[in-house]
Amino acid sequence: MSYIKYLFCGVLLLSLVFHALSAGCTINPFATNAPLIIRPENTTVIYPKHGERTIKFKVGETVEFACPQRQVVVDGTSSTSLVQATCISNTRFTVNGQRFIWSQISCSANPVARGRFLNSNCGTNARLAEIGFQLDNNRFLRTITICFDTVNQTSLYSYYDLTSSVRSSDTTTPRPNFAQDTGFYNTGNRNVNQLYVRGTQRSTINRLIGLAAKNTKYIQNGLTHFLSRGHLTARADFIYGALQNATFRYINAAPQWQGFNMNNWNQVETDTRNYAHNRNVDLQVWTGTYGVATLPDETSGEDIPLSLYVNGNKRGIPVPAIYWKIVYNPTNKRGIVLIGLNNLYEKNVSKHVICQDISNQVNWLNWRKNDIDRGYSYACTVSSFRKVVTYAPNLNVAGLLT
Numbered sequence: 001m002s003y004i005k006y007l008f009c010g011v012l013l014l015s016l017v018f019h020a021l022s023a024g025c026t027i028n029p030f031a032t033n034a035p036l037i038i039r040p041e042n043t044t045v046i047y048p049k050h051g052e053r054t055i056k057f058k059v060g061e062t063v064e065f066a067c068p069q070r071q072v073v074v075d076g077t078s079s080t081s082l083v084q085a086t087c088i089s090n091t092r093f094t095v096n097g098q099r100f101i102w103s104q105i106s107c108s109a110n111p112v113a114r115g116r117f118l119n120s121n122c123g124t125n126a127r128l129a130e131i132g133f134q135l136d137n138n139r140f141l142r143t144i145t146i147c148f149d150t151v152n153q154t155s156l157y158s159y160y161d162l163t164s165s166v167r168s169s170d171t172t173t174p175r176p177n178f179a180q181d182t183g184f185y186n187t188g189n190r191n192v193n194q195l196y197v198r199g200t201q202r203s204t205i206n207r208l209i210g211l212a213a214k215n216t217k218y219i220q221n222g223l224t225h226f227l228s229r230g231h232l233t234a235r236a237d238f239i240y241g242a243l244q245n246a247t248f249r250y251i252n253a254a255p256q257w258q259g260f261n262m263n264n265w266n267q268v269e270t271d272t273r274n275y276a277h278n279r280n281v282d283l284q285v286w287t288g289t290y291g292v293a294t295l296p297d298e299t300s301g302e303d304i305p306l307s308l309y310v311n312g313n314k315r316g317i318p319v320p321a322i323y324w325k326i327v328y329n330p331t332n333k334r335g336i337v338l339i340g341l342n343n344l345y346e347k348n349v350s351k352h353v354i355c356q357d358i359s360n361q362v363n364w365l366n367w368r369k370n371d372i373d374r375g376y377s378y379a380c381t382v383s384s385f386r387k388v389v390t391y392a393p394n395l396n397v398a399g400l401l402t
Contacts, residue, residue: 226257
């Protein structure tokens with residue numbers, strides 16, 4: 001009997017070991033200072049599946065752990081910025097020939113992103129650029145694509161992939177300051193950050209329209225009537241802290257009236273994320289700008305285009321007249337354009353309706369579209385929008401995203 005008992009226990013133990021090994025690895029990618037988890041064959045970030053907060057790997061599966069511009073720390077010892085890891089079981093991986101558990105692997109500090117130009121054009125006087133992470137000398141992990149107008153020093157649009165797992169976001173990473181990348185801006189003796197400072201933007205705008213430098217008629221001291229650093233691709237559109245921080249580049253922003261930013265445009269961003277989550281679909285999203293906002297000259301009443309950088313006749317970093325967002329489902333080829341007026345002082349909103357409003361055909365938008373103080377908003381088909389905004393992407397659209 002004892003022999004049979006031992007045999008049974010041995011078989012049971014082997015069964016448990018086999019099950020543990022066959023189950024593969026499961027890790028929490030939101031752990032404190034966790035590295036980015038990269039699929040090496042196509043240099044893409046690995047996300048949890050929809051509705052989950054862990055990532056699973058098969059036994060023997062190889063991935064990369066990356067801490068761009070930082071070091072991967074393995075069991076207290078700093079390594080390179082990128083290591084390969086192979087799943088053994090549970091949270092155990094082989095790294096550099098040794099076995100470690102996931103909790104022993106971290107980044108020395110938050111990974112650092114950067115923006116850089118690409119060798120492609122995307123419109124008149126416009127060049128493609130990318131925001132992301134340098135993994136090694138030959139590989140760059142792109143998170144956002146930018147179309148940048150080099151003459152007017154402004155981004156025409158951004159592009160990113162919105163994962164259906166967006167609700168699994170890291171909410172613990174502190175907001176960084178915006179960063180200015182090399183080669184994009186020529187703003188004299190002031191950097192872009194200084195141009196956004198409320199006192200500076202007030203004096204710049206007032207000088208354009210004939211007001212005293214400190215007059216608060218338009219650039220006010222409250223919470224809504226000033227120009228904020230308006231994200232194109234929003235921070236909350238990414239689930240990992242490092243990718244969220246990568247959105248804080250000036251090439252991913254444009255001057256946006258804060259009352260619009262925090263109200264209807266924020267609702268557009270929230271509704272887009274909710275659409276991806278609620279329908280369990282990965283979306284492609286382009287967010288852009290069009291036109292230049294104006295305010296009336298104090299003497300003549302003439303509409304004066306607004307910019308944050310003014311040096312004689314030279315202008316840069318214009319205040320967009322409208323913000324737009326193309327939301328596209330590549331699986332069923334359905335899309336929509338969501339548009340908001342970026343001027344809390346514009347009462348004649350009809351002149352900024354550049355395509356037929358079809359928002360009454362969509363039931364997933366929760367904006368207060370007709371409230372000017374929140375940013376007058378509407379929606380269009382992609383085809384009608386592109387007849388006006390010709391630098392927007394040319395997509396194969398089969399119908400409206402409803």
